[in-house]
Each structure stands twice: as structure tokens, then as C-alpha cells.
Amino acid sequence: MKHGFEFLGDPSDYSRATGRGILYWVLKSESINTYGMSGSSSSKQKQSTPEAKKSLSRNPDRQVGRPAKDVRSQNGQGAMVQKSKIVSSSKTAPDNSPLSSPKSYNSSAKGLVVKSSEVYLKPSISVTDESKMSSLSVIEHIKDEKPSSEANGEPNEDCDDDKPLSARRPSGLSKVNSNHGKKGPHASTSGQRPTIPKPEDSDDEIPLSSKFQVKSNAGLSLHRPAGSGERTPLLSRHDQNGSASTERKPSNNPKKRPGDDIKTADEVLMKKPKISDTSKHKSKEASVKAEMKEEDDEDLVPISHRKKKPTSSDKKSLSYKNMTKPKTSISKKTNKKQKMVMKNSKYSFKVPPGSGHGEKWTTLVHNGVSFPPSYKPHGVKMLYKGKPVNLTPEQEEVATMYAVMLDKDFLNNLQFKENFMSDWQKILGENHIIQSLEHCDFTPIYEWHQKEKEKKKKMTTEIGLEGDETLLEKKALKEKKEQQEEKYKWAIVDGVKERVGNFKVEPPGLFQGRGEHPRMGKLKKRIRPSDITINIGKDAPIPDCPISGESWKEIRHDNTVTWLAYWNDPINPKEFKYVFLSASSTLKGQSDKEKYEKARRLKNYIQGIRAAYTKDCTSKDMTKRQIAVATYLIDKLALRAGNEKDDDEAITVGCCTLKVENVEPLPPNILKFDFLGKDSIRYERELEVEIAVFKAIQQFRSGKKDGDDLFDEIDTSKLNAHLKSLMPGLTAKVFRTYNASFTLDDMLSRETKGVDVVENIAVYNHANKEVAIICNHQKAIPKSHDAQMLRLDEKIEELKGVVEELQTDLGRAKKGKPSLKSGDGKTTRNLNPDALERKLNQTTAKIEKMEREKETKDDLKTVALSTSRINYLDPRITVAWCKRHEVPIEKIFSKTLLAKFVWAMDVDPDFRF
DNA sequence: GTTCTGACTTGATTTGAAACTG
């Protein structure tokens, strides 16, 4: 039996043709084993509600939870292929650490084996191009063995497990995808599409990604829900003015931390400041007091240094141990070779943030938060029943929030209007003239707002034209604002100056929410100092309250958490809004690194885990069976865990909260998924799964209604508790990180052939795209997408015309005749044949380049690469690959990402995930 | 065992400015 996927449809073709893309791939797996499933499901249902929930899933149209966005289409692609392999034999030793032996890694991956029944993988990759999809079927069965390596933690590369999910994906994955299209109604589609030939081989080997992959263009299409095409715009988050500036003056200007400034890639790459040893880390600046003064800024240890992760021992010492005052020396770079360090060091895992225990810092100094400017009444009167109405500044402020959104269509949403009116009336008072939104005419305010916008725009453009004075004034204004904010941008953590992430308090506005949120339209009231709790070092000066006459709600000195301040969410008082350090901070960097290390550790266990859940899919114990199937879906489809949600949130689901109506079994072994996931992003795919899984799903559905929970016996805490029994620290989300990073590493290693940087970058982006598809990271189609495509077409046509002309001229030139069109002024005049030929080649190459560009653009119109790059792909994979192939790292990482990933810059070029 | 709280990560969209183009 082999497994393969079959592509049911070519998304790309389809999508191009229709505009929406959908794909269907199916995996075919031949060998699936069937287990018998037993039983029926029982069910307990969770409380869910029936109806409401139901709806979501069902209609595609509805999908949309989002208000309006469009649908994204795409998606799809998905082909997943993979294969699974099984390894039989394999189990093999785990051994090697990836670091050390990359090679082995590769090789191993491919190998497969077969266990008798199980299967194999095959190495062959056939993926051809990108598109290839892979198919996989997979089953990997895993050996029964237990993970051997676990203990060590070293990854074993050999196993299939190593393979990226995609690759592995057993059977599962085949995907199909669909969607593409835009949102709505159209989009969907379920139908099948013609089959596409699958690539020859399926790639079984391919990583998950491959599974999902889309074909070239085909990507998946994702749709967005919303039926309509439009998305609703978010509400305005704030007023325009709003940006925050504080009125205060800046007090100190700290210098930036080294890290913050971004270095050039070269610098980053090259200089490795090696971490030296741990000690270095420790060294923090002594200056504890940290004055925020500038002084040191730089001094503060270079970021890079800091970031490095201490070895385990270091960490310990560091963190938990010395809480004493930091002393720091600034060691400038120590140079040791970091490499060495990295290599040798095992990663230690420190207490993960959030874990509750563990101190996160010893000294913490910061200046609090920056508040948005107070509201400045404009005096423009709205109309009520055609007559101007006088409003107090408070009332006018809220009216303006609404008026500004007049051009957004979610003002057509009943829920939004009801919520808005209800909150506004509280401010208007009971006997106010305004009693109904229907009679309100906000147009005057809207128009005033538009004019203000214009004015602002003009001003900025006029700057250049105006005299120096104006220019200076504006610049000065901008600088002043920046200066005012400057003090809030930095914190000194254990003597090191670190950037603060969101130091601005969120301005008041109307809550929009994503999808069909029950609270949309509610007023997000202005946050005042008395709402805010500050967390700061015991010895640090308490920040002045920026608003005179007011004071902070509370001051805490809790070093077991990383937040600098928080306030209760005005929309849902049970929740909080936190101010944290920025992603480039040492604290966040460490935690990020730990996240990836945990995912890497999963490599050593994955084989055993897969074997276990494969086996448990036929368990007689319903709970066990549900956990097994859920784990399968999380592993193979990269689904999120799926926590329970409150009634006052948009209805979305994850794995554990899938409803019966969200998963439709299509015999013999295809599962059609259709649900709204996080952010009300629709997940719509058809995937071939192992027979045992298919049967289990059928059982879980039996006797239930559409809105009932598919997995009625489990929830995320039970699932995670089980996962933890398989590997320390393992939770559902680790699978996403693992599969994403594994896929990237695998695809890069297999597909990088180019010599030239441009080609290599294309390979990287392709791998990145596959990951995005696996994770279902979508984006709205850019408004100007069609126009962009059109423009490209025009340019291509124009160039084609040029080519024809050149060919004609060339023919004539060879015969010694003059060019035909010289009169036209275009191009070529009478050039000699060689020159013409050269020009012809150049133009042809240009056309090809534009066509590729167009294809890529269309292909990525609904796929968001950034999310995975920021959150799921181990930056060390990217950095190491860049080093190996001489691709400048800044071609892949933006300035901010370079800062965020400083800790990964000195990775050894041989690093493998 | 379940629910609640709290803290932190993940995510799409919006904003704003740099880069590009005619």
C-alpha cells in the first residue's frame, strides 16, 4: 500500500479561473490500517449550545465571522502530502543531536521503512517544484517503541519523526483545500474539483508542508468568512489624534540598548559577540539604580550579549539566583566564541515564564505608561431629526467615535449599533433628546473628520514646499512628541536597558472585535491612572503619574511576572491588558528560545507519540480514543488546542471544541473540515486521514446533533495533561511550533539549490509559505490586488511587444536592413545584431521575471507569511541557512525581527532543527 | 474534577513611512 495523495483539484487553476481557489487534494492512502473502531460514542456533551454554535460551521457563508472581510481565499492548497513513513526499523537510535550532525539528519529523514503493515515513507521526493504536493499518507506508524531518546533529549534525526509534519503527515493530511475565494458564498466550495494529477511521486517525504502545499499557486485558498465580501473595517481604534503623546516632558533620555538599534545584518551575523560565558550574562550592569539616564545606554550590555542565552547553568545562576543587585559590568563583547558556546551548551530550560514560579528579574526600573491626549472637543454638531444637537464634550467624543466610522460597513451591523447606542445613552443621560440611533445624522462630524484628515495630509506634504521655518516647526513638533514618549520606551531590567513594548495606554474607542462578536460596538472607555497597576522594582522610584491630580491604582513589586503595568480590559473587566517589554528584550528572547528548544525536544518523542495515538485511535476507552484522535488532528493538521469560550465572545473553535457539524466524514476516509478558528478565520479543507481516525470521527458524531461537541469527553486540560505524560512540558501548541520549524528546516535543506541569492530567497519564501498554509495563516486580499495584477499584465504585454519588435529588427539587421520603427522612438534604433540579441535576451528575461512575480503575488494574496516567521519558525534555522548559503540575513528578517532574534544570530551554520 | 484567574503568546489589521515610479 502506498499512500499518496491525490489532488482532487488544482487549486490554482481553479482559483485563477474562478477567482477563488480551492483545492482538493486527497490523500490516498492505501495502506491504511484500519483499526476497528469501536464504538460508539458516547457522549457527553459539553454544554455547548446548540444552536448557536452550530451555525458557524455550517455554512460556509457564514463563515465569515468576520465582519466583513472578505474572504480570503485561498487556501488552499493544500496538498499535503506526505508520507509517512514508517519506519520500522527505525526507531533507531536517536541519537544524534541535530546540531552535531546535520547530515544524519537528512538522511534519516528519508529513510523509511516499513513495518509490515505500516508503512513507509519514502524518500523519494518528488516534489517538484513547489508545487508538488505531497502526498503523504502517512501513517507513520510508529514504532512501538518508546521514544528512546527521550531521555536524552536529543533528537534523533533519523526517524521519520523527524520529518516535518508535513512530511509525516500521515494520512492525514491530505488536504484539500478549498477556499479560496473570497469569502463568501462563493468561495466555498466544496465541490470537488477535477483531479489533478498528482505529482508523480508523491512526496511522501515531504514535510508537512508539503502536504499542505499548494501548488504553485495554488495555495490554499482560504476563505474568509464573511460572506460578504467586504470586511468590515475595524473600528477605529482611536481617534486620530490620538496618538499618544504625553504631555509631559521627557525626562530622561536613556540611550537605547544596543539591541534596539538594529545592526546590520552583517554586523549581527558577524560579530558575534560571543557570549561568553555565563558570567557574562550575569553581568548586568551594576547600576542598579538604573537611572534611566542615559548614560549607559550603550553600555548596557550589548544586546547581543545579553541575549545570548546562558547556558543552563548560567541561567540558573542568573536568574534565580542572584537576585541581588546586579552588578554589571558591561562587558563589551566578550569574545569568546559563541559558537563554541552554543554548540556545547545544552539548552537549559529555565522556568518558563508564565509558569508562575521563578523570578523573572531582580531589579526593574521604568517610567510607567504614556496616556493618550485628552479629548479636544471640535464643536461640530450632529443632527437629530434634522436639527443640530448640543452635546457635552464627553457625549461628543463618543458620537465622534461612531461618526468616524460612517464609511465602514459594520455600522450596518445591528449588534454593533445596539451595543453602541446602549453605551452612548448611558453618557447622554435618560432624558436626552437623542433617543434613537435611527434619527441621528452624524454626517457633519464625519465630514469634519474627513477634512481634518485632509488637512493633516496636506500639511505633511507641504512641509517640503514651505519655508524652512515650517519645516522646522513640524520637525520640532514631531521631535517633541518623540521626546515625550522617549522616557516610556525604556525600562532597566537587571541593569540592562530594554525596550518596552506597548507603553502607550490604549485610547478610548468603540470595540470592534473580530468575527461576530457579541460585544462589538461597545464603548472602550478612557483608561485613567486610577485604573492602572504598576509593577516595578522595590528600590526603583515610583513613576510619576502623568495626569495631575490622579494617582496609580496600585504599585506592586512582583518579580515573578514580567509585566510593567496592567489595567482591566474595559470591554471585559475580567480580563487584563498588560504592558510588557518588547520582543527584542532579553526576557522575551529567552522565553522564545525556550519555546523552540521545547519544540526541538519533541523530535525525540514524536515517533513514540505518533505510535501511541495511532494505536489509541482504536482504543475501547472512549476518552482515550478521543484524546488520540484529537492529538492526531493537532499533529497532522496543526489545529489549535481549542479552549472553551464564554458566551460573550465570538463563536470560534479549536480542536477540543470542534462541533459535529465542523467535521464531515466523506467515505472512505476523507474528513471535510469547516469551522471558524482563532480570529474567526475559516478553516476549510478536506483531508484524507487514516481509516482508524475516520472511523473514530464517525463514532464520535453518531447520535449527536450538529452543534454538539465532537469531543465530548475531553477538553484542553485533559489533553495537555496527557501530553505532559508523554513528554515533560508538552502541550498542544508545541506541535504547531514543531511542525512549522521542522517543515522549514526540511524544505530548506531539500530545496535550496540555487547559487544566487534571489533564487535562494525564493526557496525560503516558498518554504515559509508552506508553513503558513499548514498553520492556516491568512490575510485579506489587498485592496489593490486586482489593480496590481492588471498593471503587471500591462507591463508584460508591453514588453512582449518590445520583444516582437526586437525580433523583427534583429531579422532585418542580420540582413543589413535598418530597423523598422526607428521613427517611433522606441527602443532599438539601428543596432547591430549582437546588440539586438542582447537586448532581446534581456527583455525576455525581464518578462519571465515579471511573470514569476505576478504568479507569486497572486499565489500569496491570501497567505500571510509574517505570522509564522514571527512566531513559529525557529530563527536559528533561518540564520544557519543564511550562513550556509550566503544569503544576507536582512533579506529575510526585518529590522525588528533581527532585534527580536538576536539570541539566534550566532548559531552554528550547521544547526538543524 | 471543574471553574476561575492570571499571564503570556499568537494573530490579523491598520497605520505610517520608506521605496518606487512615471
Add this chain to the structure above:
DNA sequence: CAGTTTCAAATCAAGTCAGAAC
């Protein structure tokens, strides 16, 4: 070089998950 286009950064919503409280 002005208008546009593109891309990164900012924004803030929405998840995950641990641990405390029932």
C-alpha cells in the same frame, strides 16, 4: 519629485495554558 505602492511597525484582539480557588 509628487503621488503611489510596498512593507514594516504598531495596535490590540484572541488564543493557550498554568495554577489557584471552588
